[in-house]
Amino acid sequence: MARLIDYFRLLIHQRFYSEARIKKYQQKQLKKLVDFAVRKSPFYRDLYQGNPFGSMEDFRRLPLINKQMMMDHLSQLNTIGANKEELIRFALEAEGSKEIGYYRDEYVVGMSSGTSGSMGIYLTSKKLTRKLPFVFLARSGIPLSLLPYNILFFLRVHSQAFEDINSPFIKLKYMSTMTEIPQAIDEINRRRINILMAPPSFLRLLLPQAHEIKKKPEIILTYAEVLTPEEKQIFKDKFGCPVIEIYQASEGQMASTCHYGNLHINEDLVYIELYDEQGREVTGPDRITTKMIVTNLVNRTQPLIRYEMNDLVRLGDKCPCGSNFRVISQIIGRSDDILYFSGYKEGDGEAEGNREIIHIFPDVFARWVITQNPNIREFRVVNRKVNQVTVTIDLFREEPEAGADLKARLLAELSEYKVPAPEIEVVCAPISLPTDKNKYKRFVREF
Ligand SMILES: [Zn+2]
Secondary structure, three states, rough: OOHHHHHHHHHHHHHHHHHHHHHHHHHHHHHHHHHHHHHHHHHHHHHHOOOOOOOHHHOOOEEEOOOOHHHHHHHHHHHOOOOOOHHHHHHHHHHOOOOOOEEEOOOOEEEOOOOOOOOOEEEEEEHHHHHHHHHHHHHHOOOOOOOOOOEEEEEEEOOOHHOOOOOOOOOEEEEEEEOOHHHHHHHHHOOOOOOOEHHHHHHHHHHHHHOOOOOOOOOEOOOOOOOOHHHHHHHHHHHOEEEEEEEEEEEEEEEEEEOOOEEEEEEEEEEEEEEEOOOOEEOOOEEEEOEEEEEOOOOOOOOOEEEEEEEEEEOOOOOOOOOOOOEEEEEEEHHOEEEEEEEOOOOOOOOOOOOOEEOOHHHHHHHHHHHHHOOEEEEEEEEEEEEEEEEEEEEOOOOOHHHHHHHHHHHHHHHHHOOOOOOOEEEEEEOOOOOOOOOOOOOOEOO
């Protein structure tokens, strides 16, 4: 019953709260969270010394933390007195075994390798993960008409938290993204699923065999990686069903899709501050945010308060669904996905002295590649040094001119950005997903 109340509370917040009501709610939750953290976490007690929290301005003056700091001080940061080394040992053991359990019978230990390769440990209480089915029902964007949900779910790593989503109305079967494609197709056919959940890179692996899926899923949900608008359309066409996104990180459940298909920040689960490259707050669709500061409003076991992430997002306009939760029109990537070229300053003529670094955002570069040739299944861009990139393309079928054509297109597009002479190499080669725990990265900057 308590969980049903949670479910309705989540619906009411998202659908009916006014902007003022959301702000008031967040301020109250933030205050409670900071008070709790200062009482129970030696790390925050030290960090916030001499920083009273009365107003939101006070909150925004609290020192930032990041993943490195979180890991360096993990033993002092969590509020249950858990030791860092012990947690890492537990997480590694859980990963290697089929039996996933709870730490001290009470807590889920999540582990992420992250794009930089540095490990992150995230503790959540069992009580909180037990609420997940209802959060999922209220916020996944999957229509209730598809109940009971029969989901096949592809992800790199398994976690106890996924098992906790299983309930009478949600059946969730996990498979690793390292599963061979024929086996994945077999499983989709055998289970007669209605919902397929997978990262975009795995869906792209399925694409050449999409026609072998006998019963089309009713809906596809993607996560963990960027889904470009162009690829969303391709998936829709090839798999024959709607495609929606969920924006979730180890740090929190950032955003989910509404019945209009738009991503809304979960303003009652996370408090997100957005800033641009100049450090100015971003409140509308006009600028891309390069700094995202996240506070998880619901996790008391390992409080994350003003935690800095480098996700690039663009906000959207108000959604016709009526929700006052902010809309994210596009998740663009991470700030280390931005490509660096050498070009001329706007309006300054083309003399050598007028050279400057030109930033090309990953969504723009991806659009050039994807719209160039529908025969490109997957690609990877390595920015070796400023003004030099190697683009690897994996084609559905052999096409001798594909590399040269793409190179010509990229040169033309970059010259529009006043990048006159980039070094571009295009290579045709098969691309597979990483076999370790790392995420597939399309954009790699090596400096
Ligand atoms: Zn909406």
